[in-house]
Amino acid sequence: MNKTVNQKGWLFVAPVVLLVAFNALIPLMTVVNYSVQETFGDNLFFWAGLRWFVDILASPRFHDSLVRQLIFTFSILLIEVPLGVAVALAMPRKGIGVSVCLVFMAMPLLIPWNVVGSMWNIFALPDIGFLGWALNAIGIDYNFTQDPVDAWFTLIFMDVWHWTSLVVLLAYAGLVAIPDDYYQAAKIDGARPWAVFRYIQLPKMRRVLTIAVLLRFMDSFNIYTEPFVLTGGGPGNSTTLLSIDLVKIALGQFDLGPAAAMSLIYFLVILLSSWIFYTLMMRGEES
Amino acid sequence: MLELKSVEKTVGIETHIHPTDLTLEPGSFNILLGTTLAGKTTLMQLMAGLERPTSGEVWFNGKNVTGVAVQKRNVSIVYQQFINYPNMTVYENIASPLRVARMSGQEIEKRVGGLAEMLRISSMLDRRPSELSGGQQQRCAIARALAKESEMILLDEPLANLDFKLREELRDELPRIFQERDCVVVYATTEPTEALLFGGKTAAMHHGRVIDFGPTGQAYRQPVNLLAAKVFSEPPINTASITKKGARFVLNDKVHWPVPDRLKSLRDGAYTMGIRPHHVSPLKVGETPVAVEGIVHIAELSGSESMIHFDAYGDSWVSLSHGVHPFDAGAKATLYADVSRCLYFDEDERLVAVSEQREAV
Known part of the structure; x- marks a missing residue:
């Protein structure tokens, strides 16, 4: 009796298993396969063991990319999350303003990523782009194609412009879900705006903010298209983030073994950090 | 003593509360009885000063307090939803109004301890509201409302979200809890049975009007009109x-x-x-x-x-x-x-x- 039930159960699970298998597991296994072999033309493969992993982990080039990646990710998190919450707090709660704000907020999210990169590339060009021209016009020596600091500034500015909306939308959803009674109760207690934020709004937004931070963390760690179109990793290697470096190795140099090993390390770094993030943010949160 | 003098509340073209006169004595337990949308919550918000009447005046202890902000009015409210600060412990929740009032640490400890005992949540002071049952969360909210010496306590269907057994328990305890207070207690409910259990005075409400007000027993036995009798009967008369x-x-x-x-x-x-x-x-x-x-x-x-x-x-x-x-x-x-x-x-x-x-x- 039990056995029949179990077998029926497999049928229900099968679509998901197949989907995950083709979508994630099988491609991942090919990568694992490449990462432990040396590949030559004519389908010649030689067993390499963990050599590529050891090489990658020891290579200064990987360290530099990883550090740049971490700096990028934490910078945008530090800017986008507080900014997103602030914008959400400032947004109207009812009336026509709500729809107007939501539409404007959603717009950057709807633009294809490579278009975002091109837009900002042109926008920031020192000779013909408005941003570049304006900055130079007011006396700031700005050229993101040559100066690493300018390139970083443009990169982060672009990401903030592109993705803060996501944090805003999530935080706003959390805010409007708080019943009015909470605000009334706080008013009766004579709580100041800061206390309302600290003891009601922030704790009530905790779940959505956890999701926002996780999404922005993972997405920014994976970011490729926009910086590739904007700076191509330059000037020099100054904005070469992990993903850009990976593509250079895999497609530029066609070193499939090291690229596969790097992919796996990259994947594990994201997985591990996301897990740590999630555990930290959900700590003390029961029910 | 709370006096409403032809208090009216309109929003746009809708009248939420028709001109109402009502006098509530200190130390009295007053019940607002009526179905959903009868105007109980709005009337309470007008009493508390959370809403400003469109016309008419609200007097408290001989002073005109129309338009005086709620935080200056010394009132407490308990809501149908269990409203507590989510990331504070039960202790901190109950103590929060006292901290705002700058009471000394020792005094706070004594007061919170007493309230927790009265509401039987002494063993849960270190927990957070999300770790409590619905009944305990509401007990915490009631303790918080009682913490400061309010001159008026408003309870807006506080038992409606509780399951039957917890509701019965708390229902039995509430009159005893408020007995020693010399404040105006206002309790909104949709259930005639609850009104009868609590006694005190009952105001029957219908479509934004107080249609009957008097000692609960009398309001039940001698409703002024058919509508009041309907409001005060479950199942319907x-x-x-x-x-x-x-x-x-x-x-x-x-x-x-x-x-x-x-x-x-x-x-x-x-x-x-x-x-x-x-x-x-x-x-x-x-x-x-x-x-x-x-x-x-x-x-x-x-x-x-x-x-x-x-x-x-x-x-x-x-x-x-x-x-x-x-x-x-x-x-x-x-x-x-x-x-x-x-x-x-x-x-x-x-x-x-x-x-x-x-x-x-």
């Missing part, structure tokens, strides 16, 4: 058009009973009678049972009670009685109305008098 012909009341030419002595002076004509479901029974009980022939819609039997919905000469009536009395749907049935418990209303639906002066609960 049974009504029928009757005629007074000389010394007898006649219902549908078939059923008649003698006019009680005190009503002998009424002129003959059309009246409306009202009788609460628990005074209608399949058995011949009560002092003056009068047989009513009806056709049963449905008989709901729940444990030791029977609720019989039936058609009595064109009016839908309900009988609520002890014991199990099964009836088939569509069956003819004879039920007995104890007419000594009848309420009589004139053509304007005002109460003319009750047939007995005694307790009719």
Whole structure:
């Protein structure tokens, strides 16, 4: 009796298993396969063991990319999350303003990523782009194609412009879900705006903010298209983030073994950090 | 003492509260009774100062407090939803109004301890609200409302979100909790039973008006009009058009009973009678049972009670009685109305008098 039930159960699970298998597991296994072999033309493969992993982990080039990646990710998190919450707090709660704000907020999210990169590339060009021209016009020596600091500034500015909306939308959803009674109760207690934020709004937004931070963390760690179109990793290697470096190795140099090993390390770094993030943010949160 | 002087609240073209006069004594337990959307919450918000009346004045202890902000009014509110600060412990939650009032640490500890004991949450002071059951969360919210020495405590259907057992428990404790306070307590509820259990005074509300206000027992036994009687009956009061012909009341030419002595002076004509479901029974009980022939819609039997919905000469009536009395749907049935418990209303639906002066609960 039990056995029949179990077998029926497999049928229900099968679509998901197949989907995950083709979508994630099988491609991942090919990568694992490449990462432990040396590949030559004519389908010649030689067993390499963990050599590529050891090489990658020891290579200064990987360290530099990883550090740049971490700096990028934490910078945008530090800017986008507080900014997103602030914008959400400032947004109207009812009336026509709500729809107007939501539409404007959603717009950057709807633009294809490579278009975002091109837009900002042109926008920031020192000779013909408005941003570049304006900055130079007011006396700031700005050229993101040559100066690493300018390139970083443009990169982060672009990401903030592109993705803060996501944090805003999530935080706003959390805010409007708080019943009015909470605000009334706080008013009766004579709580100041800061206390309302600290003891009601922030704790009530905790779940959505956890999701926002996780999404922005993972997405920014994976970011490729926009910086590739904007700076191509330059000037020099100054904005070469992990993903850009990976593509250079895999497609530029066609070193499939090291690229596969790097992919796996990259994947594990994201997985591990996301897990740590999630555990930290959900700590003390029961029910 | 809280006085509402022709307080009115309109939003746009909608009138939420029609001009209302109401005086609530300190140390009194006042119940706002009415269905959802009757205006109970709005009236409370006007009392508290969370809303400003469109016209009229609110006076508290002889001072005009119309438009004075709620935080300067020394009031507490307990809501239907369990409102506590989510990331504070129960202790900190109860202490929060005291901290705002800058009370000394020792004093706070003493006060919180006492309140926690009274509301039986002493063992949960270190927990957060999300780790408590609904009943405990509401106990915490009530303790928080009691923490500061409010001159007015408003409870807006505080038991509505609790399950039956927890509701009963807290319902029994509430009067005792508020007994020693010399503040104005206002309690909103949709349930007549709750009003009767608490006693005090009851204001029956309907569509933004206070239609009846008086000591709870009196408001129940002698509602000013038919509408007030309807608000204060659950299940709804049974009504029928009757005629007074000389010394007898006649219902549908078939059923008649003698006019009680005190009503002998009424002129003959059309009246409306009202009788609460628990005074209608399949058995011949009560002092003056009068047989009513009806056709049963449905008989709901729940444990030791029977609720019989039936058609009595064109009016839908309900009988609520002890014991199990099964009836088939569509069956003819004879039920007995104890007419000594009848309420009589004139053509304007005002109460003319009750047939007995005694307790009719």
